[in-house]
Amino acid sequence: DIQMTQSPSSLYASVGDRVTISCQASQDIKNYLNWYQQKPGKAPKLLIYHASNLETGVPSRFGGSGSGTDFTFTINSLQPEDFATYYCQEYGDLLYTFGQGTKLEIK
Amino acid sequence: EEQLVESGGGLVQPGRSLRLSCRASGFTFGDYAMSWFRQAPGKGLEWVAFIRSKTHGGTTGHAASVKGRFTISRDDSNSTVYLQMNSLKIDDTAVYYCADSSGYYWGQGTRVTVSS
Numbered sequence: 766d767i768q769m770t771q772s773p774s775s776l777y778a779s780v781g782d783r784v785t786i787s788c789q790a791s792q793d794i795k796n797y798l799n800w801y802q803q804k805p806g807k808a809p810k811l812l813i814y815h816a817s818n819l820e821t822g823v824p825s826r827f828g829g830s831g832s833g834t835d836f837t838f839t840i841n842s843l844q845p846e847d848f849a850t851y852y853c854q855e856y857g858d859l860l861y862t863f864g865q866g867t868k869l870e871i872k
Numbered sequence: 873e874e875q876l877v878e879s880g881g882g883l884v885q886p887g888r889s890l891r892l893s894c895r896a897s898g899f900t901f902g903d904y905a906m907s908w909f910r911q912a913p914g915k916g917l918e919w920v921a922f923i924r925s926k927t928h929g930g931t932t933g934h935a936a937s938v939k940g941r942f943t944i945s946r947d948d949s950n951s952t953v954y955l956q957m958n959s960l961k962i963d964d965t966a967v968y969y970c971a972d973s974s975g976y977y978w979g980q981g982t983r984v985t986v987s988s
Contacts (some may be wrong), residue, residue, distance in 0.1 A: 799975050801917075803917075803974065808969055808971075808978035808979065808980060808981055809917065809969075809975075809978060811969075811974075811975045811976050812977075813879065814911070814974070814975070814976075820976070852916065852917055854917070854975065856975075859922060859933055860919060860933070860935070861907060861909075861919035861922070861973075863916055863917045863918065863919070864916075865916055866916045867918070
């Protein structure tokens with residue numbers, strides 16, 4: 766089974782900062798990677814699909830890159846509503862494995 | 873408006889069964905592969921099971937942690953996907969979400985608590 770290693774597990778930042786989250790797959794998953802945002806008590810929200818495609822309606826300050834085994838998620842100019850937990854998820858093998866999550870908190 | 877609504881969660885004793893339902897509206901349900909995910913209290917997201925559309929054979933897959941105990945199924949005439957959960961364990965305690973397998977549509981979740 767594919768393992769997804771996401772880092773860091775927590776991140777402190779300020780409004781206006783640029784933040785980056787990494788996700789590494791244990792084997793080549795091409796670009797079969799999603800990025801989600803989850804707020805407490807809510808379902809996850811899909812932000813990025815196919816590693817780098819911005820979902821409709823998602824602000825352009827969110828971005829994703831990478832292919833194969835190494836992926837990056839970036840938020841430019843953090844807004845107050847961006848403080849949440851973020852997950853990567855692979856779907857290359859139809860087991861839909863998630864990374865451990867990154868909790869983004871206000872510094 | 874596209875919507876997924878889960879139901880069927882609750883408090884159940886270890887070893888007992890529960891069936892979750894997820895009713896879809898606002899999109900052509902039969903065209904979509906569907907999945908169940910779960911999130912234990914204070915933990916991350918875990919995929920549970922998927923089912924392909926009938927057009928793609930309707931085949932299913934289940935996570936190793938639930939294989940042999942949980943079964944996913946679908947009723948396209950009622951735009952509903954089910955999760956039959958048998959031999960429940962305390963570790964199955966979680967909020968269960970249904971979603972389309974692209975990850976775009978999610979339900980609000982239904983809470984399952986397994987406790988004696």
